[in-house]
Amino acid sequence: MKIGFIGLGNMGAPMARNLAAAGHEVTGFDTASVTAEGVALAASAQDAARHADVVITMLPNGAILRAVAEDVLPAMQTGALFIDCSTVDVESARAVAEDANSKGMGWIDAPVSGGIGGASAGTLTFMAGGAEDDFNKAAELFDIMGQKAVHCGDAGAGQAAKICNNMILGATMIVTCEAFALADKLGLARDKMFDVVSTSSGYSWSMNAYCPAPGIGPQSPADNDYQPGFAAALMVKDLGLAQDASASVSATTPLGAHALELYKEMVADGDGDKDFSYMLPRLSA
């Protein structure tokens, strides 16, 4: 396939590289002078999109996605597919989907989990929203860039799944850190608490796979001085999107709201570039 790839940052560059390595003809564009192995660089986003069967975007936020889409949709071939892999607000995803569909283009919102490591290894998970036909067309590319793709529903459903997942993640990590901090004060050894909780009803991904306590459980950012991993600043972004979405539909998400406040404090204290599990040293200080 001819693929236009717009946004060759930490995530986009390795994803574009993997598509090129699998034999696709990838033309990339990024406003910063960055490159990706095997990817031909275009002079503009429109040039990257013009002859593409599929345009993929991996951009910082919804406002930039809307601007890029407004620019490239008129240049795209009718019948081409627009796949946005960025994490953006549900509203922007739905607005751009409508615009794409009205101009005769397919649309899939497909935010990812798996981080930079997953992007590089081609093991991302895609959460996709859009028409069934469009999802089926995109599936071949998801297979190259990832290990799993779930069709979650209509346009915007991928972004909804992403923010629901990350709201659970953010809140679960905090309460896992609170439990370690409480155990410390009660004289309960951290490794004993891990032994019990990781096989009891308090288990979670945060405890079992990404334990915030150094030296306990499998290797995690806690064992590497809390280098990310998943930076607290990115958690603030995702929890903020979750709260915006929650407010827009009058949902009740008090723990998600409180998790956002605690991560905002971490960022305000200058620790936004640390892994989000750095909540543990903060709570046990």
Ligand code: NAD
């Ligand atoms: P990044 O900042 O490294 O990359 C974004 C790229 O977009 C940059 O290279 C920037 O120059 C480029 N860009 C900005 N405006 C542009 C424009 N108008 N036209 C073309 N290029 C433009 O960010 P990232 O870490 O690659 O994240 C990208 C997206 O993936 C974000 O939405 C993020 O929330 C999401 N995400 C990131 C991670 C992660 O661990 N980094 C994990 C999951 C999801």
